[in-house]
Amino acid sequence: MLQTMTQTNRSEPLLPDSEVLRRALASVDPSDLLMTYAYLTHDRDLLERMAPHIRPLFGLEPTAIPDELVEELRSKAFIALTTAGATRGEMPSRELMQRIMSVGMGEQVDDEFVDLLFEQCGFVVPQARKSRVDRTMPPQGFKVLLVGAGLTGLAAGIKLKEAGYDYICVEKNADVAGTWLENVYPGVAVDTPSHFYSYSFHQKADWNHYFPRGEQVRQYLNGVADHYDLRRNIRFESVVTTMAFDEASGLWNVTIRDKNGHAEVVQANAVMVAHGRLNRWSLPDIPGIERFTGPVMHSAGWDRSVDLEGKRIAVIGTGASGAQIVPNVAPDAGKVTVFMRSRYWVMPNPKISGTVPEETKWALANIPGFQQWFRFGIYWNASDGYYQHVLRDPAWPDDAPSVSEVNEQLRQYGLSYMQQKLGHRPELLEKLTPDFPIFSKRMVLDAGWYDALLRDNVEVENDPIAEILPNGIRTRSGAVHEVDVIACATGFNIARMLGDVQVTGRDGRSLNEEWGDDDPRAYLGTTVPGYPNLFLVGGPNTGPNHGAGANLVAEAVINYIVECLDLMVARDAATMEPTEQAYRDWNDKIDDQLTRMIWSHPKANSYYNNSAGRVFLSNPFRLVDLWNWTRKPVEEHFLLGRAQN
Incomplete structure (x- = not known):
């Protein structure tokens, strides 16, 4: 179930006439303004007249909209925003939304992207799971243990809470924000644009820079923790040392050690590991x-x-x-x-290094729909648009x-x-x-x-x-x-995805031994046979290494995990794990696709690769593919079981 994010009221003007509105309309990018205007008014005429002049960002020809069309757009946008009844009260049809997207980017936006864009840009938000009448609520006493309170862990906590799951989060630091709390070196910043490096369901209009500084991200994540009241569920300055699955009860016994060295065993029905990739660092092994x-x-x-x-x-x-x-x-x-x-x-x-003009910040905060279309343009030009660059042409010399x-x-x-x-x-x-x-x-x-x-x-x-x-x-x-x-500035031990946590599954199996130091594998990057109800966020081969999208991947995988938990609850099952066949088929699919990717080039060797050369980190598919695959689990790919006692 989806809910429209932006609704308008036609009985009164959306905004009063003001000098700041006029300055904003005069300064913002015409393509962003056109998409917003067409979204609010459903005006196809101006959309189609401007379409021939808009080109893709990476096209051979630049966008060159005639001045008279730009002025007409600004005038009509001003009237639409300041005149009662000038805008439509409902979201455009899917077909018109797709056309607005295609015109705004100067290239076709295919149908397979539309649902992702609706969600990730904030045009619609999923209905909170616990408010769905057709859904089975988690039973009393069902508990999830979450590891990590960075960008990924906070999102997981929000979605678990919205779904009605009781959870506790274990965080090694004294506060939230993960890598953005820890990294305070001079110049620390994000190389993903600010207006995309944030949750789709909690966007921020007042970023000061187009690419956020580390401190700004930390402040954003602190604000998220406050807004959703997440700290009450977090055990700070504590670490998980061991996880052991108990087959008789179908529960995980998780050992948590606090800052004073006191150890406690907590039982959980499910465990979500969301402690991030840029988390495990050490000084380089250099003699002396x-x-x-x-x-x-x-x-x-x-x-x-x-x-x-x-x-x-x-x-x-x-x-x-x-x-x-x-x-x-x-x-x-x-x-x-x-x-x-x-x-x-x-x-x-x-x-x-650019700062966001005040006029743009005002438009993002005040013009209905503008923030969503601004974010859309960033996603389209910074993510799957780059996928073509990481595909190997079979006819190209090796x-x-x-x-x-x-x-x-x-x-x-x-x-x-x-x-x-x-x-x-x-x-x-x-x-x-x-x-x-x-x-x-x-x-x-x-x-x-x-x-x-x-x-x-x-x-x-x-x-x-x-x-x-x-x-x-x-x-x-x-x-x-x-x-x-x-x-x-020597990076992180990304391949050791479990960190120092010792994980024991069915029949005494050790995930640490199976993965070794640098060879992690999972089904859909999220679950592993023999380790029921253990879910990974940011697991093997989920890295969006062809473009921006770490936050998108986190949201998609968290959605998938909560859907898995819901499937267990609906089937009255105590355990859930992928079948060996599904696990093998997925990893065969990954390995096969990687042969077609840039990371298999003879001279491509980076932290994406393990010591044997296998690419363990990169997702060899598009973000839209991963998003679509994580809408809900394929039930026949899993074994659902009951506890023995």
């Missing part, structure tokens, strides 16, 4: 690191009390975190030496540094950007130019990274580190770099 006499900090364990002014700073790592840290510490540092372990493709985005014509075009764009920024420094250009296809590793958005590397007090060292000395770093060539502070 323990002997260094100055501060050594990981990006996720940054000590803000360390004074960096005038210091000689070593930054180990050139991925997303390193590319944010260096521009923010270099201006005050005496010298920054960047130790490059890997090369990355770096792409420009004019909005990466030894080429790209995987298709469109991927090569983007590679050439990346090369031209590097030439533009670094062409006058050929030695630096040579050090930084990747030899692997663009999109086969996580890309870096340039928020001052290249400019920082061009500073007189910044040096890029690609000679591998041999050891760390008490006062510096020695590379393999024997060169010694004396430094005062070491900053490790």
Whole structure:
């Protein structure tokens, strides 16, 4: 059941005439305004007259709407918003909504996307499960244990609460927000646009930046926890150490240790693991690191009390975190030496450091429907639109540094950007130019990274580190770099998805042993045979590595898990686990599709891969595919059972 998110009242104007409204209409993007106007008025005439002038964001020709049409649009939008009865009181038909989407993006939006877009953009919201008259409510005493209170865990708590499930959440930190509570390094930010990196059901209109700073995300998630009163269900400064399934009772015995070392065993009917990927960090295994006499900090364990002014700073790592840290510490540092372990493709985005104009923030907060259409445009251009770049063309040479014509075009764009920024420094250009296809590793958005590397007090060292000395770093060539502070932007142990939690299933099976250090597998990335009622959020092969969408994936998988719980309750079952056949078929499907993806390219090797080269993280399908597959479980893919006692 769905409910329309935005309704209008035709008996009175939607907004009063004001100078701020006029400024907003004059400043917002015409395509966003056109979609909003057509949504409110159902005006097909202006929509179709503007359609020939709007082009896809990544098309060969830019959007060029004639000035007279733009002025007509702004005038009609003003009348619609300030005149009683000028707007329609109901949401447009599905067909018109799809047409508005297609015109606004300058390309066809296929029907398979529409339901996802309705939900993810906030045009409709699912009816709260516990208010559905045709649904069996969870029985008294049915308890879910949730691990993690970051972006994923908070969403899970909201949806469990809406469905009427009793749950407790275990969180190792003293507050919510997960990685956005922990990561406080200079320049910490998100490389997903602000207006999409948020819950579809709790959007935020007043982001200050187009790409949010870490502190802004932390504030957003704190606000979510307050709004939904989630903290009452969270045990802070506590960790789960073991989970053991009891076959007789059909329950999980979960050992929780608090900050004082006190251990308690809690029984739960189901367990949801939502402790995030960017959670398990450690300092790099470099000889001598323990002997260094100055501060050594990981990006996720940054000590803000360390004074960096005038210091000689070593930054180990050139991925997303390193590319944010260096521009923010270099201006005050005496010298920054960047130790490059890997090369990355770096792409420009004019909005990466841009602030959202006040007129746009006002429009997002006040013009009905504008926020939903603004979010739609971001999703369409930042997510599945990139999928074509990660598909390998079977006719494309295997030894080429790209995987298709469109991927090569983007590679050439990346090369031209590097030439533009670094062409006058050929030695630096040579050090930084990747030899692997663009999109086969996580890309870096340039928020001052290249400019920082061009500073007189910044040096890029690609000679591998041999050891760390008490006062510096020695590379393999024997060169010694004396430094005062070491900053490790060296990532996370993502492959060890269970962290330090020991998980024991049926017949004493150990999931830790079955997965080993880096080979996790699951059915639909969520459940594993032999481990009933154990659900993973952010599990194997669910990473949206072709574009933005971590929040979308989290919402989709959480929906699926709650649907699984509902199926158990409706069937009066105590346990639920996937069949071995469904598990094997799904993983065969994953492995087969991965052969067609960019991540199987001979030179594609990143944290997406395990030590054997298998891609364990990336979802090789589109986000819309995953969303559709997670609407509800296929009952015949599961074994439903009763407790033995």
